[in-house]
Amino acid sequence: MKRVFSFVVSLLAVLFIVMGVRWLIAPDGIAPEFGLILGDGLGLSSQIGDMSGYFLFLGISMLLGVVTGHRPWFYAAAILLSLTAVGRTIAWLIHDAALASQIRSEIVIAVLLLIASRVLGEDD
Amino acid sequence: MPFRHLFFLLVLTALSNALPTAAESADSVSASSFAAPKRPNIVLVLADDLGFSDLGSYGGEINTPNLDAIAEEGLRFSNYHTAANCAPARAMLLTGVDAHLAGVPNIPEMLPPELQQYEHYQGVLGDNVVTVATLLEDAGYHTYLAGKWHLGAGPGKLPSQRGFERTVALADSGADNWEQRPYIPLYDKANWYADGEPYQLPDDFYSSRFLVDKTIEFIDGNLADGEPFFAYLPLQAVHIPVQAPQTYIDRYRGVYQEGWDVLREARRSRSIELGLVPPDTDMVRMSTTDDWSVLSDEQRRYESKRMAVYGAMVEAMDHHLGRLFDHLKSVDEYDNTLIIFTSDNGAEASGSADPLSFAARQVPTSLGYNLDYESLGLKGSYNTISPSFASAAASPLSLFKFYAGEGGMRVPLIITGPSVSKAGEISHAFSFVTDITPTLLSFAGVTAPNDRYRGRAVEAVIGKDLTPLITGEVDRVYNETDSIGYELAGHAALFQGDYKLLFTRGALGDGHWHLYDIVRDPGETLDLAQEQPARMQAMLSAYQRYARENKVLEVPEGYSHTKQLLINVVYHQFKTPALIAMLTALILLPFWVAYRMKKRST
Known part of the structure; x- marks a missing residue:
């Protein structure tokens, strides 16, 4: 069971890290996947900095959870994903944004991380 | 006495009435004597990859009535040479400076990294040259592209920053003729710009129609102010992908079913009849030409259709140019417009001999194109002509685009307009692409900068003014000792008098210098190197001097332009994924080490 969870969480972490790196190296390729048009100046700086930071943090914290067995790393990643899903829902309700299908994945992964924290987490 | 007095008064009155009239008349005579005649407009049309004998007036079977008509009104050149590929030709055409000094010794898509480290080997027009558009704009011309x-396409490099007032420009080496789509995977999209900003093509786009429409729109936009214009119209026809409207394709069904050898021979005969080449002009059979007789019926049908689309694309180009000429007549500008028609280089032979093979299909299908017979040449279809039919497009010459043989460098040049006194005649005088800029400047009454422009050092124009040739004052502008050197990716040539020194490397060459009399033997069939060793030696020395003075660099060992293009495509496609993989691996490495250490300790 532990092996399966380690593998799944690590795989997802690598995917998030790849997305973060893509934002760093080739933002024009990944921006359309998020429905974004790249800006310039401060806008471009914010897009690249925030998005790469988000995904790299997500991936690295998940890997830290797997490697160290410290539960707070899973919690941090789960909180980040949950807040993203909440934000998307508010955007849909209040700001007329599209109801993004990504919400499903974010909730599923957040739940998975909470379970992983129980399975993979070690008592101090 | 009173009568005499009255007579005197009458004369005085008559004189006083007449004087202002005479003065006005004198003023008016003076004004009409000294007012500068309106400077001529200039329309420079550049076809892409058009073969020497593709036009009707150059021996071709393709229906080109509008270009044939301006050839009848003007002067045709039978011995005009350009560069053997695209961007270097355009750099020389627009600046009058050798391509190496202008920063464009080759197209950037084919430059090896070993040469790209040199500033003048970027394949981008340098700031050390001034375009003819800039000089004409300075002189009050409206300039359009x-x-x-x-x-x-980088900062300061688009045509809107190189002297063109209004532009709609394709920055790439080519693109689809029906929509905004790249034709090779080197480009993520077809990069069109209008007046310096990225541009989205309209839905009803067809290249020749659209570009002529835009030219007319630009011309009409400023017609009212009476200032002359310079309109540069570098068409996409007939560059890969070879595409044309169905109505034109239908006109060439069955025309090419006899194959490329028959066509090459027919064009040779016709160009002899027209007096473009000597009556005894011989031809080589190129090693890239296949045997038509061994093809299956299905293969012949497909090959004929490929060429039919090519003919259709040339005719469509001619049709739309006819619309432009008619428009100039309708706005009463035709008679005061110098029209120049030429091609950037000779016929293109990069199309596969077997386009339906697995290897040849990879590039078109990766870009979403189909190769179906029925829709060949239409929207969504990727068409080329084979090297075999390209040999017919270059007839009766040897080799084609990318090579310094006559088939790659000798192309049609037609000049018509005011002051062109030799209507319908053919000039056999040698001329070179760098001559166009000084000729245009001469017609416009503009002096080219010598070595400085607006305080900065620039390369001096090396081309010669062809005006005396066009007006019939002289028969040639280059004398027996003038030499013109040329180099492209290791292929090289030197023109001097009636002779040409030629070096072809790679699969189509033998790596030796050859000497040809290109006036009596335009087909480059008889090597005179052994017969005339003194001339050979003198011309070799002249080439070495040319290479030194123009900073020609040697290509790396084993260089091939097709291989380099492939390498650059692969590099372009995989550079980013490789970087992403490397950086991801770098981030993951410490976690993997930590994980292994933890596992070992437990």
Whole structure:
């Protein structure tokens, strides 16, 4: 069971890290996947900095959870994903944004991380 | 006495009435004597990859009535030479400076990394040259560009920053003729710009129609102010992908079913009849030409259709140029417009001999194109002509685009307009692409800068003014000792008098210098190197001097332009994924080490 969870969480972490790196190296390729048009100046700086930071943090914290067995790393990643899903829902309700299908994945992964924290987490 | 007095008064009155009239008349005579005649407009049309004998007036079977008509009104050149590929030709055409000094010794898509480290080997028009558009704009001309630019798209490099007032420009080496789509995977999209900003093509786009429409729109936009214009119209026709409207394709069904050898021979005969080449002009059979007789019926049908689309694309180009000429007549500008028609280089032979093979299908299908017979040449279809039919497009010459043989460098040149006194005649005088800029400047009454422009050092124009040739004052502008050197990716040539020194490397060459009399033997069939060793030696020395003075660099060992293009495509496609993989691996490495250490300790 532990092996399966380690593998799944690590795989997802690598995917998030790849997305973060893509934002760093080739933002024009990944921006359309998020429905974004790249800006310039401060806008471009914010897009690249925030998005790469988000995904790299997500991936690295998940890997830290797997490697160290410290539960707070899973919690941090789960909180980040949950807040993203909440934000998307508010955007849909209040700001007329599209109801993004990504919400499903974010909730599923957040739940998975909470379970992983129980399975993979070690008592101090 | 009173009568005499009255007579005197009458004379005085008559004189006083007449004087202002005479003065006005004198003023008016003076004004009409000294007012500068309106400077001529200039329309420079550049076809892409058009073969020497593709036009009707150059021996071709393709229906080109509008270009044939301006050839009848003007002067045709039978011995005009350009560069053997795109961007270097355009750099020389627009600046009058050798391509190496202008920063464009080759197209950037084919430059090896070993040469790209040199500043003048970027394949982008340098700031050390001034375009003819800049000089004409300075002189009060309106300057327009509609078509392929391919001389740089970075800061300060688009045509809107190189002297063109209004532009709609393709920055790439080519693109689809029906929609905004790249034709090779080197480009993520077809990069069109209008007046310096990225541009989205309209839905009803067809290249020749659209570019002529834009030219007319630009011309009409400023017609009211009476200032002359310079319209540069570098068409996409007939560059890969070879595409044309169905109505034109239908006209060439069955025309090419006899194959390329028959066509090459027919064009040779016709160009002899027209007096473009000597009566005894011989031809080589190129090693890239296949045997038509061994093809299956299905293969012949497909090959004929490929060429039919090519003929259709040339005719469509001619039709739309006819619309432009008619428009100039309708706005009463035709008679005061110098029209120049030429091609950037000779016929293109990069199309596969077997386009339906697995290897040849990879590039078109990766870009979403189909190769179906029925829709060949239409929207969504990727068409080329084979090297075999390209040999017919270059007839009766040897080799084609990318090579310094006559088939790659000798192309049609037609000049018509005011002061062209030799209507319908053919000039056999040698001329070179760098001559166009000084000729245009001469017609416009503009002096080219010598070595400085607006305080900065620039390369001096090396081309010669062809005006005396066009007006019939002289028969040639280059004398027996003038030499013109040329180099492209290791292929080289030197023109001097009636002779040409030629070096072809790679699969189509033998790596030796050859000497030809290109006036009596335009087909380059008889090597005179052994017969005339003194001339050979003198011309070799002249080439070495040319190479030194123009900073020609040697290509790396084993260089091939097709291989380099493939390498650059692969590099372009995989550079980013490789970087992403490397950086991801770098981030993951410490976690993997930590994980292994933890596992070992437990």
